[in-house]
Amino acid sequence: MDKRHRQRDMALIVQKYGGTSVGSVERIQAVAQRVIQTVQAGNSLVVVVSAMGKTTDGLVKLAHEISPTPDRREMDMLLSTGEQVSIALLSMALQAMGQPAISMTGAQVGIVTEAEHTRARILSIETERMERHLQEGRVVVVAGFQGISSQSDLEITTLGRGGSDTSAVALAAALRADCCEIYTDVPGILTTDPRIVPEAQLMDEITSDEMLELASLGAKVLHPRAVEIARNYGVTLVVRSSWTDDPGTKVISPIPQPRPLQGLEIAHPIDAVEFDLDQAKVAMLRVPDRPGIAARLFGEIATQDLDVDLIIQSIHEGNSNDIAFTVTKNSLNRAEAVASAIAPALRSPVNPMADEAEVMVDRRMAKVSIVGAGMIGRPGVAAQMFSTLAEAGVNIEMISTSEVQVSCAIDEEDCDRAIAALCQAFNVNQSPAKSGSGKHRWAEEGPNVPPVRGAALDLKQARLAIRHVPDRPGLAAKIFSLLASHNISVDMIIQSQRCRLVNGVATRDIAFTVSANDADEAQAILQAAVPELGYGEIMVDRSIAKVSIVGTGMVGKPGVAARMFEALAKEKINIQMIATSEIKVSCLVAEAEGVRSLQIVHAAFELAGNDRIVVPA
Ligand code: ADP
Ligand code: ASP
Ligand code: MG
Numbered sequence: 001m002d003k004r005h006r007q008r009d010m011a012l013i014v015q016k017y018g019g020t021s022v023g024s025v026e027r028i029q030a031v032a033q034r035v036i037q038t039v040q041a042g043n044s045l046v047v048v049v050s051a052m053g054k055t056t057d058g059l060v061k062l063a064h065e066i067s068p069t070p071d072r073r074e075m076d077m078l079l080s081t082g083e084q085v086s087i088a089l090l091s092m093a094l095q096a097m098g099q100p101a102i103s104m105t106g107a108q109v110g111i112v113t114e115a116e117h118t119r120a121r122i123l124s125i126e127t128e129r130m131e132r133h134l135q136e137g138r139v140v141v142v143a144g145f146q147g148i149s150s151q152s153d154l155e156i157t158t159l160g161r162g163g164s165d166t167s168a169v170a171l172a173a174a175l176r177a178d179c180c181e182i183y184t185d186v187p188g189i190l191t192t193d194p195r196i197v198p199e200a201q202l203m204d205e206i207t208s209d210e211m212l213e214l215a216s217l218g219a220k221v222l223h224p225r226a227v228e229i230a231r232n233y234g235v236t237l238v239v240r241s242s243w244t245d246d247p248g249t250k251v252i253s254p255i256p257q258p259r260p261l262q263g264l265e266i267a268h269p270i271d272a273v274e275f276d277l278d279q280a281k282v283a284m285l286r287v288p289d290r291p292g293i294a295a296r297l298f299g300e301i302a303t304q305d306l307d308v309d310l311i312i313q314s315i316h317e318g319n320s321n322d323i324a325f326t327v328t329k330n331s332l333n334r335a336e337a338v339a340s341a342i343a344p345a346l347r348s349p350v351n352p353m354a355d356e357a358e359v360m361v362d363r364r365m366a367k368v369s370i371v372g373a374g375m376i377g378r379p380g381v382a383a384q385m386f387s388t389l390a391e392a393g394v395n396i397e398m399i400s401t402s403e404v405q406v407s408c409a410i411d412e413e414d415c416d417r418a419i420a421a422l423c424q425a426f427n428v429n430q431s432p433a434k435s436g437s438g439k440h441r442w443a444e445e446g447p448n449v450p451p452v453r454g455a456a457l458d459l460k461q462a463r464l465a466i467r468h469v470p471d472r473p474g475l476a477a478k479i480f481s482l483l484a485s486h487n488i489s490v491d492m493i494i495q496s497q498r499c500r501l502v503n504g505v506a507t508r509d510i511a512f513t514v515s516a517n518d519a520d521e522a523q524a525i526l527q528a529a530v531p532e533l534g535y536g537e538i539m540v541d542r543s544i545a546k547v548s549i550v551g552t553g554m555v556g557k558p559g560v561a562a563r564m565f566e567a568l569a570k571e572k573i574n575i576q577m578i579a580t581s582e583i584k585v586s587c588l589v590a591e592a593e594g595v596r597s598l599q600i601v602h603a604a605f606e607l608a609g610n611d612r613i614v615v616p617a
Contacts, residue, residue, distance in 0.1 A: 011178040012134070013038060016048040016144065016168035020185040020616060021242035022086045023053035031183075031242065032093035035139055039099060044134045046175065048144040048168040049090055051082025056145075056161070072117035076146075076158045079118075080106070083143035083164070091141045101139040104130070106146035106156075111167065113147035113157045114266070119377075119487070120147055120157035121225075121265035122166070125174035144168060160377075165226035166265075173233035174261055180235050182222065183242040185616050188249030189214075189221055192455045194613035196595055197602045201609030203453065208237075208253040209404060210453045210550050212373060213584050216403040217548040218458030222251075224403060225265065228373040232256055243616065269374030269381045270426040275419055277412055279309065279365040280332040281397065282339050283324040283497040285358045287346050294323060294578060295562065295569035300338045302559030306331045310367070310400045310409065311561055311585070313578035314465075314494035314511045322497040323578070324398060326409060329363060336361045360497070365397070366415040369407040370422060379484035382406045382493075384425060387481055390474030392421035399476075399493045402581030449553035451560045452605040457598040458546040461491075462519035463577065463588060466526060468507040468536035471499055476510060478533060479526070486525055488518045492546070492579040492586060502536070511577060513588070516542055544576065545594025547601055548586040561585045567604030573597055 015038065017031050031049075038045055050056075059078050063070040070078075087103035094101035110126030130140045144164025149155035159166050165182055172180035189211065190200035206214075208231040215224035222239060230237040231253040240248030259267065287293050294313060301308060306327055313323040327335045336359060343357040368389075375381040385406050389396055394417060398409035410418055423429065469475055476495065483490060496509040514522050519540050526538050547568075554560040561578075564585055568575060573596070577588035589597050602608065 010042055010044050012044045012046070012175060014046045014048065014168050014172040014175065014177045014180045016164060016180070016182045017050065017242060018164065018182075018184045019050040019053050019055070021183050022049050022090065025089075027242075028086070028089050028093050031090060032097055032099070034242075035094060036097055036099050039139060046130060046134070046140045046142060046171055046177070047090065048142050048164055048171060049083060049086040050144050050164040052086055055082040055085070073155065076117045076156050079158050080143070080146040080156050083145055087141045087143045094139055094141070099139060100137055101141055102133050103141045103143075105143045106167070107148040107154065109142055110151070111147035111170070112150060113159070115149040115153065115155060115157065117155075118158055119160045120149070122147060122159070122170045123266065124262055124264060125170060127175050130175065142167070142171060159225070162220055162223040163225070165223035166229065169226040169229045169235050169237060170264055172235045173229055173264065178236065180230070180237050182226075182237070182239045184221060184239060185242065186221065186613060187241045187244065187246055188239045189251070189454075190613060191453070191607035191609075192598060192602050193219065193457065195615055196457060197599055197608070198612040198614070199608035200602070200613055201607060203249050204247075205250045205252055206453060207552055208251050209583060210552055211251050212376070212403045213548075213550040214454050214456050216376065217456040217546065217550065217584065217586065218460075219454070219456045224376050227251060228376050229265065231373050232259060267374070268372070269378060270370050270372040270428055272371045273419055273422045273426065273428055274369045274371055275415055276367040277415060278328045279326045279367050279409060280329045281324060281326050281362040281365050281409060282332070282335050283322060283360045284339050284343065285322050285360065285498050286320045287323055287357045289319045289321050289574065291572050291574045292569035293321070293346060294575055295565035297323065297339065297342055298562035298565055300342060301335060302562040304334050304338060305558050306335050307556060307558045308561060309582070310398055310407065311578050311580045312398055312400070312494045313575065314496060314509070324497050326365060326367070326398070332361060332363055362397075364412045365409050366412040367407050367409050368415065368418045368422060369405050370426060371405045373404050375406070376403055377489060379480070379487065379489040382490070383477065383481040383484040385422065386477035387474070388421050388425040389418055390477040392417050393473060394418045394421075395473045396476060399495070400579060400581050401491055401493055402584055405581060407581065449551070451551050451553045451557050452549045452607065453551040453553070454549075455598060455602045455605070455607065456548050456550070457594055458548070459591060459594055460516050461513045461544060461546050462516045463511060463513050463541045463544050464519065464522055464526070465509060465511040465539045465541075466535050467509050467539070468500065468502045469495075469510050470534055471506040471508050475533065479510065482525060482529055483514075483522055486521060488514055488522050488525075490514050492577060492588070494577060494579060507535070513544070513546065543591040544588050545591045545597065546586050546588055547594065547597040548584055549601060549605065550584045552583050554585075555582055563604060564601055567600050568597060571596070571600050573600070
């Protein structure tokens with residue numbers, strides 16, 4: 001391992017400054033001063049910067065004034081200019097203050113990426129040139145967010161919006177830096193976005209699993225891929241304010257297995273295949289679509305101290321919902337009793353003639369999961385899981401997705417077959433951890449971990465619903481592979497529990513969320529496949545918001561989801577869809593109620609601090 005800097009008894013630090021932090025000449029000079037202080041404290045320094053202020057947004061707008069669908073290569077050519085301005089100016093500022101410095105573009109460093117314009121992943125980073133400059137006493141100022149497709153093609157690529165964080169952590173991994181510090185316009189990672197909830201509270205620490213979830217559920221303070229790299233390579237990662245000397249928030253990761261730096265962002269998406277045989281399912285069909293139903297059901301369940309694992313809820317035609325959840329096998333009878341006791345009371349007040357809610361249980365369930373941070377932004381991984389199970393003849397009953405895990409509830413009889421097929425498909429050994437649904441990963445954290453670490457709001461999602469999907473193994477796999485082949489990531493996948501006969505064929509509805517930018521394309525792709533796949537109407541709803549809570553401390557603590565549902569119900573907010581993973585609960589609500597929902601949920605878990613956070617303009 002090359003630790004030349006250590007030999008010289010100097011630490012190597014990578015610092016990244018975001019757009020607001022380099023938004024003006026004065027701020028660039030303030031950054032230069034902080035950089036010089038760090039050097040004077042005896043460190044070698046690589047500095048990564050974003051484009052000034054809202055430059056990138058401005059460039060995107062310009063492009064769209066020229067063309068509604070600009071070429072992706074030209075887009076990269078354009079967007080990469082923003083960072084080039086900041087590196088030159090920061091370098092000049094350092095030099096003007098007497099600090100030797102040199103600016104470098106992604107190409108000059110040798111940040112090699114895939115040839116995927118506007119969303120490239122980093123393959124490798126050359127360190128020689130940077131190291132030479134460092135040895136010679138310079139601060140190296142690198143343009144974030146950009147790379148080059150290969151040393152022979154020399155095509156400029158960008159990593160996707162917010163990608164400078166990823167550049168910084170990847171450089172820290174490649175240089176084996178002692179620390180990567182992300183400087184931004186807030187004091188660190190907070191319990192939620194202070195622009196929406198000013199009482200949001202600063203955290204001293206957060207686990208990388210929690211941060212991965214928060215980042216991908218809308219907390220843009222860190223790019224999720226940056227967290228992934230930090231986790232995979234054991235990079236010490238800190239988020240701090242550009243305006244103060246406060247310590248900020250540390251993102252903590254378990255000590256990783258050593259891995260090669262080649263294929264940095266693309267190697268090995270899956271670390272483990274896990275299973276849990278101790279699962280049983282309760283489904284409530286035809287519950288009315290009005291606020292308070294989930295709160296009531298899960299409130300009662302929590303009163304009985306029953307720990308619910310997965311929960312899904314999705315809406316159907318005729319304005320009624322299916323809610324399904326899993327519990328341990330020995331909790332099944334009590335969970336069923338609670339659901340059956342509530343069902344008669346759920347008759348619709350407007351339509352008392354409608355069918356009563358119906359309770360179905362299945363004791364013979366198992367859960368199989370694939371686990372690994374490398375599936376972020378790679379929709380093909382979940383799709384591959386579904387098609388692997390389909391090929392093995394395993395029917396998927398429930399799906400739960402998170403950033404680092406996809407879990408499928410299946411028939412327990414199929415469990416061995418499912419595990420064998422998944423281990424082979426993803427080239428992993430079955431994890432030593434036996435049953436326990438992957439919960440062992442968080443179990444050792446102790447009783448003082450709060451059940452909810454943070455909350456997030458995502459207003460940039462759309463919901464798609466596909467009606468009347470023929471109930472055959474493999475159809476879900478086909479649908480999601482199709483979307484994955486167009487690089488469309490899906491989240492909150494829910495299939496209805498109810499089967500409907502359409503022309504003599506048993507069908508189910510499938511609903512899921514995608515990024516709002518992808519909604520039209522997803523709809524068109526699915527529409528084009530109707531003749532082949534034979535499902536019904538495809539509906540898109542853009543006016544939705546996703547509110548989520550995240551915390552490893554919710555594992556094994558009954559009642560956390562219920563508390564969220566109750567808080568929303570008390571404020572008469574209707575939950576349109578629910579999806580959970582082991583460490584998160586997400587609810588879809590109407591877009592107009594998104595901000596209020598986040599505020600309600602944040603308050604319900606007592607996440608507020610004493611100080612109000614003021615974000616600089
Ligand atoms: P930069 O330009 O420094 O990369 P970003 O705008 O990308 O900054 O990210 C910082 C912003 O992230 C904050 O100003 C804040 O509004 C938002 N944010 C969202 N969720 C959180 C959270 N949980 N903690 C801190 N900031 C958050
Ligand atoms: N300038 C780029 C963006 O605005 C990258 C970044 O700031 O992280 O998305
Ligand atoms: Mg950012």
